[in-house]
Amino acid sequence: MSAADRALVAALPFKVRTIEPSTYMLREGQHPTRCAFIIEGLAYRQKLTPDGEREIVSIIMPGEFADLQNLFLEESDHDIQALTRLTLADIPISALRELVTSCRAAGEALWIDALIESSIHREWLLNIGRRNARSRLAHLLCEFSVRFRTSAGADMAYELPMTQEQLGDALGLTPVHVNRVLKSLETDGLIARKKRQVSVIDWPRLRDAAEFNERYLHLAQNRS
Amino acid sequence: MSAADRALVAALPFKVRTIEPSTYMLREGQHPTRCAFIIEGLAYRQKLTPDGEREIVSIIMPGEFADLQNLFLEESDHDIQALTRLTLADIPISALRELVTSCRAAGEALWIDALIESSIHREWLLNIGRRNARSRLAHLLCEFSVRFRTSAGADMAYELPMTQEQLGDALGLTPVHVNRVLKSLETDGLIARKKRQVSVIDWPRLRDAAEFNERYLHLAQNRS
DNA sequence: TTGGCTCGATAACATGGGTTTTGTCGGAGA
DNA sequence: TCTCCGACAAAACCCATGTTATCGAGCCAA
Numbered sequence: 001m002s003a004a005d006r007a008l009v010a011a012l013p014f015k016v017r018t019i020e021p022s023t024y025m026l027r028e029g030q031h032p033t034r035c036a037f038i039i040e041g042l043a044y045r046q047k048l049t050p051d052g053e054r055e056i057v058s059i060i061m062p063g064e065f066a067d068l069q070n071l072f073l074e075e076s077d078h079d080i081q082a083l084t085r086l087t088l089a090d091i092p093i094s095a096l097r098e099l100v101t102s103c104r105a106a107g108e109a110l111w112i113d114a115l116i117e118s119s120i121h122r123e124w125l126l127n128i129g130r131r132n133a134r135s136r137l138a139h140l141l142c143e144f145s146v147r148f149r150t151s152a153g154a155d156m157a158y159e160l161p162m163t164q165e166q167l168g169d170a171l172g173l174t175p176v177h178v179n180r181v182l183k184s185l186e187t188d189g190l191i192a193r194k195k196r197q198v199s200v201i202d203w204p205r206l207r208d209a210a211e212f213n214e215r216y217l218h219l220a221q222n223r224s
Numbered sequence: 225m226s227a228a229d230r231a232l233v234a235a236l237p238f239k240v241r242t243i244e245p246s247t248y249m250l251r252e253g254q255h256p257t258r259c260a261f262i263i264e265g266l267a268y269r270q271k272l273t274p275d276g277e278r279e280i281v282s283i284i285m286p287g288e289f290a291d292l293q294n295l296f297l298e299e300s301d302h303d304i305q306a307l308t309r310l311t312l313a314d315i316p317i318s319a320l321r322e323l324v325t326s327c328r329a330a331g332e333a334l335w336i337d338a339l340i341e342s343s344i345h346r347e348w349l350l351n352i353g354r355r356n357a358r359s360r361l362a363h364l365l366c367e368f369s370v371r372f373r374t375s376a377g378a379d380m381a382y383e384l385p386m387t388q389e390q391l392g393d394a395l396g397l398t399p400v401h402v403n404r405v406l407k408s409l410e411t412d413g414l415i416a417r418k419k420r421q422v423s424v425i426d427w428p429r430l431r432d433a434a435e436f437n438e439r440y441l442h443l444a445q446n447r448s
Numbered sequence: 449t450t451g452g453c454t455c456g457a458t459a460a461c462a463t464g465g466g467t468t469t470t471g472t473c474g475g476a477g478a
Numbered sequence: 479t480c481t482c483c484g485a486c487a488a489a490a491c492c493c494a495t496g497t498t499a500t501c502g503a504g505c506c507a508a
Contacts, residue, residue, distance in 0.1 A: 029439070047350040050435050055350040069342065072335045077343045077440045100335075101328045108325075111296045114338060118293065119301045121345035126271040126279040128353050129396030133465070163485065172353030177465055179487065196485095211274050215253070216301045357495070387455065398496055403457065 005105045012099065014089040019082050026067055026080040034090045036066040041086035042161055046169070047078045056170040058120060059083070061147055068114050071097055084161050116218050123216040128172045131211070133181050136171045138210035141191065145200055146214055160198040185209075229329045236323060238313040243306050250291055250304040258314045260290040265310035266385055270393070271302045280394035282344060283307070285371055292338050295321055308385050340442050347440040352396045355435070360395045361405050362434035365415065369424055370438055381423035409433075 016039070019025070025043060026032055043060040057078065060066050066080050071093060100107040120143075127139050141160075148158045164182070165175040173181075185191050190206045192199045200206055240263070243249070249267060250256055267284040281302065284290050290304055295317060324331040344367075351363050365384075372382045388406070389399040397405075409415050414430045416423045424430055 045346070047346060049350065049354055053354045055353040057346045057349045069339045071339075072332060073339050073343070073442050073445060075439065075442070077442070078346055101331060104325050107331075108296060111324075111335075111338075114335075114342065115293045115295075115297050118338065118342045118345060119297070121342060121349065122269070122271060122281045122302055125281045125345065125348055125352065126273065128349065129279040129393075130273055130277045165485085174466055175486085176467080176488090180465090183487085215299065218297050218299070218301070221297060389455080399456085400458085400497080401495055404495090407457085 005103050008099060008103045009106055012091055012095055014091045016087060016089050018085065018087045021082050021084055021086075023082050024079060025082060025088075026070075026076050028076055028079055030076050031074055032067065032070045032076065033093055035068070035070060035093050035096055036088040036090055038062050038064055038066055039087045039089060041088075042083040043080055043086060044083050044166075044170075045078050045080050054169045055172065056166060057124070058117065059144075059147075059170070064117075065110070065113060068110060068117075071100065071110075083166075112218075112221050116222065119216045119218060133171070133173055133177055134184065135210055136173070137167070137178065137181050138185065138190070138206050139212055140167070140171060141185075141198065141200070142207055142210045142212040143217070145203075146217060146219075158198065160196050162196075229327050232323060232327045233330055236315055236319055238315045240311060240313050242309065242311045245306050245308055245310075247306050248303060249306060249312075250294075250300050252300055252303050254300050255298055256291065256294045256300065257317055259292070259294060259317050259320050260312040260314055262286050262288055262290055263311045263313060265312075266307040267304055267310060268307050268390075268394075269302050269304050278393045279396065280390060281348070282341065283368075283371075283394070288341075289334070289337060292334060292341075295324065295334075307390075336442075336445050340446065343440045343442060357395070357397055357401055357405050358408065359434055360397070361391070361402065362409065362414070362430050363436055364391070364395060365409075365422065365424070366431055366434045366436040367441070369427075370441060370443075381421065384420050384422040386420075 014037070025036055028047070038060055040062050042062075043066055044056050045058045045060065046054050046056050048054050060080070066088070067076070070076060096110075100110055123143075127136050131139065144160070145158065162170070163175075164178045167173075168175045168178045171178070182191075182193065185206075186193055188205075190200075190202050190209060192201050206212075238261070249260055252271070262284055264286050266286075267290055268280050269282045269284070270278050270280050272278050284304070290312070291300070294300060320334075324334055347367075351360050355363065368384070369382065386394070387399075388402045391397075392399045392402045395402070406415075406417065409430075410417055412429075414424075414426050414433060416425050430436075
């Protein structure tokens with residue numbers, strides 16, 4: 001990125017704020033005018049069926065934009081909610097859109113972000129559509145492990161910041177069954193748990209159980 | 225779109241070709257140098273598990289680009305295969321990338337395309353993760369109905385160009401169960417079938433069974 | 449005509465995961 | 479200290495969907 005580009009990015013107006021777990025950052029149907037860049041903490045996107053069933057369709061990690069779709073789409077098609085306490089930078093959409101069209105490097109970086117998210121969606125479709133509960137959960141744990149490491153430099157053990165109900169909503173399972181499967185992964189020695197702290201004990205076996213292949217994360221292009 | 229923009233688009237180098245059903249346009253892991261614009265016919269994206277199970281993660285319709293992700297991602301994360309006989313325009317990725325960064329209107333149009341596809345992925349996640357087989361299938365039929373109409377101006381009846389096995393692969397179901405559910409939708413009077421011709425008989429009831437809400441298709445922004 | 453292929457229909461049976469319920473545990477507050 | 483509440487745990491039961499198998503229709507090539 002050139003010096004001129006850096007200057008453009010640095011000139012972006014923004015406002016840092018902190019929000020509490022489970023507060024809504026965006027609701028389906030809204031027409032937002034600002035876009036949030038996650039500095040610390042986790043958020044998730046969810047969609048609801050009319051009878052109140054929830055599907056968590058993605059997890060948003062530090063260093064990512066929470067709602068790139070609203071750069072060019074007018075009406076939000078899903079909710080975004082804070083998973084943990086969150087600090088974020090609010091940027092006016094108009095300024096970000098201007099940046100995308102005027103600065104090639106920044107535009108490319110945002111394109112890559114958006115395309116990687118799409119790729120993750122596709123992998124989740126495969127996961128939910130074609131794998132059983134055990135592989136699904138193992139896959140999610142593998143993905144978290146890798147994404148945490150690249151976004152926070154953490155170790156193979158990490159604090160899993162989701163309740164079993166939320167895990168179920170991300171996997172298309174009931175909390176009861178998530179519980180069963182977590183226990184079985186633990187007694188089989190693939191993972192260890194202490195409260196919500198999940199550690200990967202046997203990465204090769206967990207990866208095999210998950211059929212995990214990190215290609216879909218496009219890690220080589222993930223930092224820019 | 226201004227006259228100058230139009231000239232830029234018109235100046236794109238391209239090559240029209242026709243391909244037969246089920247030929248691969250792209251395979252996972254490849255590094256393509258050209259991008260296909262679908263002129264006529266249908267294609268689909270699929271992902272495979274190591275043991276050969278398939279999930280169809282999206283259907284690509286006329287007027288859409290088949291592999292926008294490869295504009296900025298180096299390695300493809302899924303396969304693209306022709307569903308019907310297909311005529312398409314091959315465009316060098318370098319030219320398309322140049323267009324995106326030099327022509328604001330074209331760049332915006334491609335952004336919108338990519339973001340809508342992401343939105344459809346999210347809706348499919350909700351569909352597969354949280355709806356039962358009947359709603360899932362009804363939802364897919366509703367989506368096809370709407371998208372065909374906007375892309376081909378067709379009526380509420382359309383030629384469903386997928387085998388029951390392919391439908392199952394798109395919905396995370398077995399072909400046997402797809403057959404059961406199709407039959408039940410037919411005997412309940414929601415749809416009619418004659419060979420692969422599917423007609424929507426009772427749109428309100430089908431839409432209700434599917435919990436279908438077309439917001440996620442962002443139709444207002446779909447033509448540009 | 450024959451044979452081989454794919455697709456769809458249907459039946460009998462098996463099971464993964466859902467549902468319901470009841471209980472335990474630990475932290476937050478009074 | 480006590481109570482309240484949310485998350486986790488575990489057992490019993492059941493149903494939606496998967497599995498396996500068979501058959502026929504349609505199509506195409508030899």
